[in-house]
Amino acid sequence: MAYSDFANFLNSKKIEYKINEPLKKHTSFKIGGNADYFVLVKSKTELILILKELNAKKIPFFIIGKGSNLLVSDKGIEGVVISLAKLDNITLYGNILKAEAGANLAAVCLKAQGFGLTGLEFAYGIPGSVGGALFMNAGAYGGEMSQVVVSAEYVTFSGELGIINLSDMKLGYRTSIFKEGKMVITSVSFGLKNGDKTEILTAMEDFLGRRKSKQPLEYPSAGSTFKRPEGYFAGALIEKNDLKGKTVGGAMVSEKHAGFIINFNNATSEDVRKLISNVQETVFKADGVMLETEVIFVGKE
Numbered sequence: 001m002a003y004s005d006f007a008n009f010l011n012s013k014k015i016e017y018k019i020n021e022p023l024k025k026h027t028s029f030k031i032g033g034n035a036d037y038f039v040l041v042k043s044k045t046e047l048i049l050i051l052k053e054l055n056a057k058k059i060p061f062f063i064i065g066k067g068s069n070l071l072v073s074d075k076g077i078e079g080v081v082i083s084l085a086k087l088d089n090i091t092l093y094g095n096i097l098k099a100e101a102g103a104n105l106a107a108v109c110l111k112a113q114g115f116g117l118t119g120l121e122f123a124y125g126i127p128g129s130v131g132g133a134l135f136m137n138a139g140a141y142g143g144e145m146s147q148v149v150v151s152a153e154y155v156t157f158s159g160e161l162g163i164i165n166l167s168d169m170k171l172g173y174r175t176s177i178f179k180e181g182k183m184v185i186t187s188v189s190f191g192l193k194n195g196d197k198t199e200i201l202t203a204m205e206d207f208l209g210r211r212k213s214k215q216p217l218e219y220p221s222a223g224s225t226f227k228r229p230e231g232y233f234a235g236a237l238i239e240k241n242d243l244k245g246k247t248v249g250g251a252m253v254s255e256k257h258a259g260f261i262i263n264f265n266n267a268t269s270e271d272v273r274k275l276i277s278n279v280q281e282t283v284f285k286a287d288g289v290m291l292e293t294e295v296i297f298v299g300k301e
Helices: 003-012 044-057 105-114 130-136 197-214 234-240 269-287
Strands: 016-022 034-040 061-064 070-072 077-083 090-093 096-100 149-156 161-165 183-191 251-253 261-263 296-298
Touching: 003 016, 003 034, 003 044, 044 077, 044 149, 044 183, 070 269, 090 105, 096 105, 105 130, 105 197, 130 183, 234 269, 251 269, 261 269
Parallel strands: 034 077, 061 077, 070 296
Antiparallel strands: 016 034, 090 096, 096 183, 149 161, 149 183, 251 261
């Protein structure tokens, strides 16, 4: 692969990058091998230039936001990892709050509250970036992205700009059109309503308090490990089968909330994968329910 040429290209455009960057530094699980190249884009223009160059050189790439829903292989990710973390501007147009894809979701919620805009309270405390939240149609406490998103701007994998409206996003339970792998979300516009700042803040703090009391936020994880199976709750099925506290290497089924697998002692990606398989097999054997992962597995096998 033409990595030396790619490095020359990055240097010529003054685009920030790192070589052999440990991805455990960029995921909420604190797990993962290295990226051959880790590129931090600061604008849509940089992103377009990079995508066009990667396509021309036929170099594989992967897009990352805050890395809050990823389990990266111990062998890392081949090619180029493009981080959107520095694309984080938040602007207001009337009652439309527009946030770039790398903006922290909690920061967007606080900004909305500061403007006296209601609708995003449920998202306060959901880890990760705006782009990642839309990619997964993230939700909590009866709310989800599909209820507040109006539109999104994107760049295609070939480097073309576009705008997509809510009606075309195919938002469902933890899924969206963006999972089809043809678009990079660059910004998201939220349609919000006027509200009372104090009431909004109270609701946000209530949701965050509930999250802290029930979830193992003191340990690295990727949030809920499994999707909610129809007619059941993943955590309840796992707990029913006495799997709370079960470990494989440094990975553990949380004793606080069985729906979370945590990195409690320098877990490897392989530790987590084995524990996930163990949980799936046990629950399926006992209850006939196959738990699907919400966590996305990426990287070299």
